[in-house]
Amino acid sequence: MRMSECEITDELIKEKIQDVVVFMCNECGQGSANTAGVARIGYDPSIRIIRVQCTGQIGPIQIMDALNNGADAVACVGCCLGACHFFNGNVLSMHRIKLMKKLFKELGYSDQFVNQYTSRAAEGETAVGDFEDIIERLSTAIKDEGTIKDGC
């Protein structure tokens, strides 16, 4: 998958991670981020949270809009499996994001910069752990030169 010959160092990766759009649902997702804030747990400054009613609202259109407007990675954080506050929005969103991952693979990109997670409103660590995982996956994608914005 490597497109250019330049060396990708850890500093470069850090520099390249600027905007990570995270759609968090109004219930568990946003709730756990609030709890993390109350407990003063720090997380990566490149995370940009967008509050949505349910991750079921997020589909390929929103993901592509974010990526085309400069996001480095997109992730959804919803309720735990079986605990969607509506009906099954988190699972439906997972289906769509799985298909988006496959689509990026078909186009020759990494599938690590779109992801879906779950969190628990009462535990702030779950949201922060998800954020760390998003950054880690994005770093591997940049290392493999599989992101949309490639090159040095």
Added chain:
Amino acid sequence: MDVKIFQFNGCNKCFNETLLLKLDTDNKIQFISEPQNWKGEKTEVAVITGYLLPSDKKNLEKIKTNSERVIAYGNCTTMGGIFALANQHGYEITPLKEFIDNQINVNGCLGEIEELKSLITGDEPSELKTLCEVCARSATCEYLDSVHRQIELDDNETCYNDLGFLCNGFIAKECKERCINYNTPCRGCKPMVKRSGIRMLGMFGTLMGNIEVATEHSEKGATDKLGDEEDDVIRSLPDILGNFFRFTLPTSGLPKGRITSSGTLLENVFTGRLIEELPLISGLLGGSKSISLTLKIIESYEKANQIEISEGTKKYREELLTLETDLKKALENENPKQYKEITNKIRKIAGNMNLSNIFFGGFKSKINENDTFDDYKTHVFDVVEGNYKNGSVEYTVDPNGIIKEITIIEG
């Protein structure tokens, strides 16, 4: 009125269809198949057909400065078309609106000649309904338990999507070619919304709600997350690009494909597609060559896998091949009446100019009222890995039914 029709690259299907403009008209119509040699006289209407590459920019600007109105006719010009699937392998097929502005679009593969006629004369084209409104099947939009790749011909009343076949009818306008009438789900060549492929993908992702998606335990968050392993969702749709972005890849907003390319542009269109999609794609590539190409692809597979073909099928296939030779002659003589007559005959057997009715093992719908349909009815076939060759076509199929390599010798 002075009308000039330009053919750029591609299959000539739309260019051939414009021959019908010559019927009952006072307009002065001129066909230009080599725009690079065109001198650049003033003209009132310029119709552009065929797919466009960045190298065509100079010629397109010449057409724009010399004509009062520019009409893009057919999907290849308006959105990239079927050939734009090669963009997956790094090609740069570009829609007309990227080169010039203020053009009028006539979508469709094949674009509708009546719509083009009314646009040339300046009339308002008639309002079109959505395809689902005119479709005889009814939908429930319930979650699917499984996705099917090959059509089974038993149910004529339930929506294709409900049955688990990918139909792009949700985003399409009604059309003349109407694949849905020949047991073929809509290809989506006449979208009524922007970024139709992405919307269709989201819609179908939702419909797949009952199919299990892989999740895994996240170490860091101590909760569940979407898993990376291959699951039923991925296995159900082996070729997302070919199913949802069949005609609209350059305008879909997706990033440029980076898969390494091998072979010609035409071969790259076929690489990565599914075996059951092959005759449908080759059918799109123009009436004067597509019939023999489609039949070659089908026959090589049938022969190698001992799929039996009935006498009825053979008879109709031979008839189609004769019609193809006649069509070539009519095009050489630029005879619109003959062209209309022959294409109508092709439509009778193959369903439409996209050859929707032709498939492995027979035909998908009844051709003649007096026939017994069971004589030449297709049935679901097994996907068999292997290398298939027939004359100028050779292709390799992998165990999932995806085309790995294909060689097409043109001519």
